[in-house]
Amino acid sequence: MKNMLKNCFCCTSHEDHEPTISAHKKTDYPWNMYTLKELVHATNNFHNDNKIGEGGFGSVYWGRTSKGTELAVKRLKSINAKAEMEFAVEVEILGRVRHKNLLGLKGFYAGGDERLIVYDYMPNHSLLTHLHGQLAVDCLLDWPRRMSIAIGSAEGLAYLHHEVTPHIIHRDIKASNPLEKLPGGIKRDIIQWATPFVQKDSYELIADPRLKGRFDHAQLKVVVKIALACTDSNPENRPSMLEVVEWLKSGIGGRRKEIRIVKDRVDETEDEDDFCDDDTDYYETFDMKKHSGRVPKMPSRTR
Numbered sequence: 001m002k003n004m005l006k007n008c009f010c011c012t013s014h015e016d017h018e019p020t021i022s023a024h025k026k027t028d029y030p031w032n033m034y035t036l037k038e039l040v041h042a043t044n045n046f047h048n049d050n051k052i053g054e055g056g057f058g059s060v061y062w063g064r065t066s067k068g069t070e071l072a073v074k075r076l077k078s079i080n081a082k083a084e085m086e087f088a089v090e091v092e093i094l095g096r097v098r099h100k101n102l103l104g105l106k107g108f109y110a111g112g113d114e115r116l117i118v119y120d121y122m123p124n125h126s127l128l129t130h131l132h133g134q135l136a137v138d139c140l141l142d143w144p145r146r147m148s149i150a151i152g153s154a155e156g157l158a159y160l161h162h163e164v165t166p167h168i169i170h171r172d173i174k175a176s177n178p179l180e181k182l183p184g185g186i187k188r189d190i191i192q193w194a195t196p197f198v199q200k201d202s203y204e205l206i207a208d209p210r211l212k213g214r215f216d217h218a219q220l221k222v223v224v225k226i227a228l229a230c231t232d233s234n235p236e237n238r239p240s241m242l243e244v245v246e247w248l249k250s251g252i253g254g255r256r257k258e259i260r261i262v263k264d265r266v267d268e269t270e271d272e273d274d275f276c277d278d279d280t281d282y283y284e285t286f287d288m289k290k291h292s293g294r295v296p297k298m299p300s301r302t303r
C-alpha cells in the first residue's frame with residue numbers, strides 16, 4: 001500500500017517546476033495523475049469564486065478541464081506530516097473505492113508544496129444543506145427521499161465494511177455532527193436527545209418539524225430503532241452494516257410494498273381505511289429478530 005503511494009509521488013515530483021499540459025493515465029490504477037498546470041487552469045488558479053467548500057485540511061474548488069469535465073479539487077493548505085498523511089490516506093483509500101453511492105477519486109497531483117486531490121464533482125450539495133441549509137428552505141427533502149438516502153448511505157458503508165479489502169472504517173460519517181446545546185453550554189448528542197421520546201413512544205416528536213407530519217410513522221420507528229442499535233454503548237450489540245441494510249430494506253421497502261398492497265385493496269373496495277397513519281399492524285410484524293440474533297431493545301409500548 002505504501003509502495004503504491006511512494007511510486008505515485010515519484011512519478012509526479014519531476015513536474016514541480018515544469019508542469020506539462022496533459023494528464024497521465026496510468027493504466028494499472030483507476031485514477032489520473034494530473035499536472036499542476038491542468039488543475040490550475042481548470043480552477044482558474046484556485047480562484048476564490050471557484051471555492052465550494054472548506055474542510056479540516058484545505059479548501060475544495062470547482063473546476064472544469066479543457067475537455068469539459070467538471071471536477072472538485074481539494075487543495076491541502078499546508079504541508080506537514082499530518083497533511084501528508086491525510087493526503088496519502090485519502091488517495092490510497094478512495095483509489096480503492098468504487099461504488100455507485102460513494103464519491104470517486106479521479107486523481108491527484110503531488111509536487112513541491114502542492115497536494116491536490118481530484119474528485120468527481122457532486123453538483124447536488126451536501127445532505128446538511130438539504131436538511132438544514134438554504135436548500136431546506138427552497139425545497140423540502142421529502143420522506144421517501146430521506147429514506148432512500150438512508151438506505152443508499154447504509155449500502156455504501158456496508159461496501160466499505162464488508163467488500164473492500166482491506167475493509168475500511170470511515171469513523172467520521174456526518175451530515176454534520178448533530179449536537180444540541182443545552183442551557184449552560186452543555187452539549188448532548190442526538191441519541192441522548194432522542195431516547196426520552198423513544199421511551200415515551202413519542203416517535204413523532206423526533207421527526208423533522210419541517211416535514212409537518214408528512215412521514216410514515218412505522219418507517220420512522222424502524223429507522224430510529226436501527227439508529228439506536230447502531231449506537232449501542234456496547235459495540236458487541238451493534239449490528240453489522242449488512243444487517244442494517246437488510247433491516248432498512250425489509251423495514252422500509254417492506255412497508256412501501258405493504259402500503260401499495262393496502263392501497264390497491266382500498267382502491268378496489270373504496271374502503272376508507274387510514275392505512276398510512278395506522279402503523280400498529282405493520283410495526284408488530286416488523287421483527288428484527290427474524291433478521292439477526294442481536295436485536296435492539298424495543299421500548300415499552302404505551303398504547
Ligand SMILES: Nc1ncnc2c1ncn2[C@@H]1O[C@H](COP(=O)(O)OP(=O)(O)OP(=O)(O)O)[C@@H](O)[C@H]1O
Nearest residue numbers: 052053054055056057058060072119120121122126
Ligand atoms: N466532490 C465534491 N463535489 C462537490 N462539493 C464537494 C466535493 N468534495 C467536497 N465538497 C465540498 O467541500 C466541503 C469540504 O470538503 P472536505 O472533504 O474537505 O471536508 P469534510 O470532509 O467536510 O471535512 P474534514 O476534512 O474536516 O473531514 C464539503 O463539505 C462540500 O461542501
